[in-house]
Every structure is written in C-alpha cells, then in structure tokens.
Amino acid sequence: MNQTNQTIAKNASVLMASQLITWVLTLLLTLFLPRYLGAAAVGKLHFANSLWAIVTIAVTFGMDQLMVKEIARDAEKTAVTFSTSIIMRGLLYLVGFAAVVAYLRLLDYPTETVQIVYVIGLSQLFGLFIGAAQSALQGLEQMKYMSLATIAAKSIHTVIAISLLLLGYGVLAVAFVTVLAAGINLTIQIIYLRRLQPLRFSFDWRAGVAMLRAGSPYLFTYLFLVMYQQVDAIIISMLVNDTTLGWYSAADKLFGTFLFVPTVFMTAVFPTLSRMHKDEPDALPKLMRQSFNLLLLLSVPIGLGVIAIANPLMVLLFGAEFTQSGPVMAVLGLVLIFTYQNMLLGQFIISIDRQNAWTIVMVVATLATIPLDLLLVPFCVSQFGNGAIGGALAFVVTELGMVVAGLILLPKGTLNRSTAWYSVRVLLAGLAMGAVAWLLREQFILLPVLAGTAVYLISVIIFRVVGKQEWRMLQTVGAGIAQKFGKGKAAATAVGD
Known part of the structure; x- marks a missing residue:
C-alpha cells in the first residue's frame, strides 16, 4: 500500500472509531436528558439547538469545505486561511446573533427559552471556530487530532451533564456544559494545529470577501440540508x-441513533464498491442493487419493529411523561425505512456526478416541509392532541418523495425486476415480524423484540431472501467494519499515548 492509501486508511479508521465512541456517548445523554429534565425543558433545548443549527450553517458560509481544499493543496496557506476564516466567522456571527435576538423578540418567547438560546449561541460561537480548526486539520490530513478533541469534549460533556442532572440541576446548567465542552474541544484542536503549522493571525479584507464568494455554492447545499433537518422543530x-x-x-433524538446503522454501512461498503467498480467497470448497477437490497434487509425489521414497540419503548427509556412520544416514534419508524435508502441513493447519485440534481431534490423537500408542517401540526393537535405527530408525518411525505425522485434519477437498468421481487419478499418477512411484535407489544419489551427477530429470521429463510450474493456482501461488510474498528481502536490508543 502506498503512502497516500495508508494515510486514507488511517484517517478512515480513526474517524470510524471516533464515530462509534461519540455515538455511544450521545445515546447515553439522550437517555438521561428527557427523564431528568422533562418534556418542556427538552423542548426548549431542542428549539435552541435547531435555531442555532440553521444560523451557524449560514454563518459558516461554506468556508469549511473551501478551507479543506485550499490547505490540502498548499499547507503553507494554513495560517492565513485559518485566521481569515476565523475573523469572517466572528463578524458574520454578530449578524446572525442580531437576527436571533430580533426573532425571539418578534415571537415573544419566554424568558427561560431566551436564556437557553443565548447560552447555546455562545457554545455555537466556539463551534464555528472548531469548524475552522477541523477544516484545517482535515486539509493537513491529520484527522486523528480532530477525533481526539471530539471524543474528549463529548466525554466531558456527557459526564458533567449527567452528574448535574443527578444532582438536580436544570436545563440552563446543562446548556452551560455545552459551552465548556466546546471550549475544551477548541483548545485541544488549536494546540495540535499550532504544532503542525505556525499560526500567525492576519486579515485581508479582500481575501475574506473572496473566501465568501468561493464558499457560496457550498452554503446553498448545506443550508437547505440543515433547514430540512431542523425546520420541523422551529415550526x-x-x-x-x-x-x-x-x-x-x-423521538427525533432516538431516531437519529438508528441512523448509525446505514452510516457504518456506507462507510464500510463504499470503499469496497469503489475497488470492485475499478476492477469491473460494468458492475456498478449490480453493486448498487446489492447495496439497495442489503439496506432494505436491515431497515425493514428496524423500522417496522420500532412501529410495533414505539409506545412501550418511549415510556421505558424516558418515563411516563413521554407517553405522547410513542406515536411520534412509530411514525418515524416508517421514516427510517425511507431514510436508509435515501442515504444510499444520495451518495450514489453524487458519485455519478449528478449532485446538482440531488441538490434540487433537497431544495424541493425543504420547501415542501414548511407548508406540510403548517398544515399537519395544527391538524394533529385537533385530531390527536399531539402536534408532534404532524412534524413526523411531514417527514414521511418528504422522505418518500425523495426516494421516488432518487429512483427516477438512477441510470436506467440500475434496479430491475429482481430488485422489486426481492423488496416484496423482504416486506413480507418484515410484516410477519411486525405482526408478531404488535401482538406482544403489551408484554415486557424484550419478548416482542426477541419473538419478532426470530420470526423475521425464519421468514427470511423461508422466502429465500438472502442468497449467495447477499451472504458474500454481508461478509464483506462485516469484515470491513471489524477491520476498521480494529484499526480505529489501535489508532485511538496510539493517539492517547
């Protein structure tokens, strides 16, 4: 393996290990926050994070992606690129902060909500600078330091936040912990960045304007992506x-943890697919079909299983106060099936140089979300006394629409009748599993889970869902995941040393 391939493999392994660790820490905090803060406080915290997610992506103005490219091409530009980006982010943050203040006053949000938004806003200021440091480290191909800082900050955040919750502190204290964690993350990254490249702060206004102009195409894509993810909460x-x-x-936080499965799948599979495609140029449709089939094989039992046990699952994890989260989670269980495929379709369409078409799909989905929310949230309040169901239903419509659009954008012949027949068999196996889990939903939650899993596995065998190609692909994926995690752990240990 040449030096370039070794660097890529090492960075991929470290990022994989970092992703696993931060996912576990995020899941742990996700389980504690609702139970100890209550629904209203969690709602305020979620609103603050959603609002600032939209503002910060606008403030970043596509500079992250631009910095990676510039520094990767010429490491000597690290200092001037980093310092220019930091100053531009700071100036744009002031504009964003003023917009947030005006928005909060216009809609007359409660005092505690405003306080939480301001505290989260401070952490997001650090987050903007963290983004610049991460982009510089990524451009220098030193992702291990970025991962180390992320793991350290996330660990401290999780431990302190849970400790404060156990001691009886409220949502404002938890919000302040995010500021502390962000400060630690930034400090670690700056220390390592200075070791790699001397940082001399200088600012050229013309260079800053040029950076914004060059970053604007990235801004458009990422702004709509973040708005699509966060606009439900705002509405x-x-x-x-x-x-x-x-x-x-x-429900949304728990939904996010289930996306770890396709994320790991994509990380493990696509390097293998790329190598196979290089050796067999005509094999791309076949490789896409295999990936589509396997993600369907994974997503259907997870999605339908979540639908069946959503109510007892939410009460078990978060307490009786979150009983109303059950129907929301059930709807998001259906969304999971579509989202898994959208992650694949989007990646594949981008890989065949049709990223502009996929960006249009994202824009349409984002614009459609707003009227859907405005229609479905009040409707679900009047019909079910739970407007959150409306937000989830809007997600169903947009994710399904994206699946349809993605399938249309695929090259002709990529998916065929065999794919349709495979999908029918997987859905039949999933429905059999879901029916059993639904009938047992009132029992201790482990019983429907185990019974449903057994029925799904038996149904998969009966319907001959997993053939030789699927088994071979599963083995490849499993080996890739094991190899990456193994390397990632070793790399993480080396960083720690």
Whole structure:
C-alpha cells in the first residue's frame, strides 16, 4: 500500500472509531436528558439547538469545505486561511446573533427559552471556530487530532451533564456544559494545529470577501440540508408549545441513533464498491442493487419493529411523561425505512456526478416541509392532541418523495425486476415480524423484540431472501467494519499515548 492509501486508511479508521465512541456517548445523554429534565425543558433545548443549527450553517458560509481544499493543496496557506476564516466567522456571527435576538423578540418567547438560546449561541460561537480548526486539520490530513478533541469534549460533556442532572440541576446548567465542552474541544484542536503549522493571525479584507464568494455554492447545499433537518422543530415551537416539542425531540433524538446503522454501512461498503467498480467497470448497477437490497434487509425489521414497540419503548427509556412520544416514534419508524435508502441513493447519485440534481431534490423537500408542517401540526393537535405527530408525518411525505425522485434519477437498468421481487419478499418477512411484535407489544419489551427477530429470521429463510450474493456482501461488510474498528481502536490508543 502506498503512502497516500495508508494515510486514507488511517484517517478512515480513526474517524470510524471516533464515530462509534461519540455515538455511544450521545445515546447515553439522550437517555438521561428527557427523564431528568422533562418534556418542556427538552423542548426548549431542542428549539435552541435547531435555531442555532440553521444560523451557524449560514454563518459558516461554506468556508469549511473551501478551507479543506485550499490547505490540502498548499499547507503553507494554513495560517492565513485559518485566521481569515476565523475573523469572517466572528463578524458574520454578530449578524446572525442580531437576527436571533430580533426573532425571539418578534415571537415573544419566554424568558427561560431566551436564556437557553443565548447560552447555546455562545457554545455555537466556539463551534464555528472548531469548524475552522477541523477544516484545517482535515486539509493537513491529520484527522486523528480532530477525533481526539471530539471524543474528549463529548466525554466531558456527557459526564458533567449527567452528574448535574443527578444532582438536580436544570436545563440552563446543562446548556452551560455545552459551552465548556466546546471550549475544551477548541483548545485541544488549536494546540495540535499550532504544532503542525505556525499560526500567525492576519486579515485581508479582500481575501475574506473572496473566501465568501468561493464558499457560496457550498452554503446553498448545506443550508437547505440543515433547514430540512431542523425546520420541523422551529415550526412546532411556533405553533404549539415546549412540551409538544419535547415529545418530538425525544423521538427525533432516538431516531437519529438508528441512523448509525446505514452510516457504518456506507462507510464500510463504499470503499469496497469503489475497488470492485475499478476492477469491473460494468458492475456498478449490480453493486448498487446489492447495496439497495442489503439496506432494505436491515431497515425493514428496524423500522417496522420500532412501529410495533414505539409506545412501550418511549415510556421505558424516558418515563411516563413521554407517553405522547410513542406515536411520534412509530411514525418515524416508517421514516427510517425511507431514510436508509435515501442515504444510499444520495451518495450514489453524487458519485455519478449528478449532485446538482440531488441538490434540487433537497431544495424541493425543504420547501415542501414548511407548508406540510403548517398544515399537519395544527391538524394533529385537533385530531390527536399531539402536534408532534404532524412534524413526523411531514417527514414521511418528504422522505418518500425523495426516494421516488432518487429512483427516477438512477441510470436506467440500475434496479430491475429482481430488485422489486426481492423488496416484496423482504416486506413480507418484515410484516410477519411486525405482526408478531404488535401482538406482544403489551408484554415486557424484550419478548416482542426477541419473538419478532426470530420470526423475521425464519421468514427470511423461508422466502429465500438472502442468497449467495447477499451472504458474500454481508461478509464483506462485516469484515470491513471489524477491520476498521480494529484499526480505529489501535489508532485511538496510539493517539492517547
């Protein structure tokens, strides 16, 4: 393996290990926050994070991606590129902060909500600088330091936040912990960045304007992506109340943890697919079909299983106060099936140089989300007394629409009748599993989970869902994941030393 390939493999392994560790820490905090803070406080925290997610992506203005490219091409530009970006981010942050203040006053949010938004805003200021440091480290191909800082900050955040919750502190204290964690993350990254490249702060206004101009194409894509992910929370907070948003937040956070499966899948599979495609140029449709089939094989039992046990699952994890999160989680279980495929479709379409078409799909989905939320949230309040269900239903419509658009954008013949027949068999196996889990949903949650899993495995065998190609692919994926995690752990240990 040449030096370039070794660097890529090492960085991929470290990032994989970092992703696993931060996922576990995030899941742990996700389980504690709702149970100890309650629905209203969780809703306020979720609103603050969603609002600032949109503001910070606008403030970043596509500079992250631009910095990576510039520094990767010429490491000597690290200092001037980093310092120019830091100053531009700081100036744009002031504009963003003023917009947030005006928005909060216009809609007359409660005092505690405003305080939480301001505290989260301070952590996001650090986050903007962290983004610049991460981009510089990524351009220098030193992702291990970025991962180390992320793991250290996330660990401290999780430990201190859980400790404060156990001691009886409230949501404002938890919000301040995010500021501390962000400060630690930034400090670690700056220390390592200075070891790699001397940092001399200088600013050229013309260079700053040029950076914004060059970053604007990236801004457009990422702004719509973040808005698509966060606009539900903003609209729910406007139309209903913090408690309803808290119900939505608990389900949404848990939904996010289930996306670890396709994320790991994509990370492990696509390098293998790329190598196979290089050796067999005509094999791309076949490789896409295999990936589509395997993600369907994974997503259907997870999605339908979540639908069946959503109510007892949410009560078990978060307490009786989050009973209303159950229906929301059930709807998001259906969304999971579509989202898994969208992650694959989006990646594949981009890989065949049709990223502009996929960006248009994202824009349409984002624009459609707003009227859907405005229609479905009040409707679900009147029909079910739970507007959060409306936010989840809007997600169903947009994710399904993206699947349809993605399938249309695929080259002709990529998916065929065999794919359709495979999908039918997987769905039949999933429905059999879901029916059993649904019938046992009132029992201790482990019983429907185990029974449903057994039925799904038996159904998969009966319907001959997993053939030789699928088994071979599963073995390849498993080996890739094991290899990457193994290397990642070794690399993480080396960083720690």
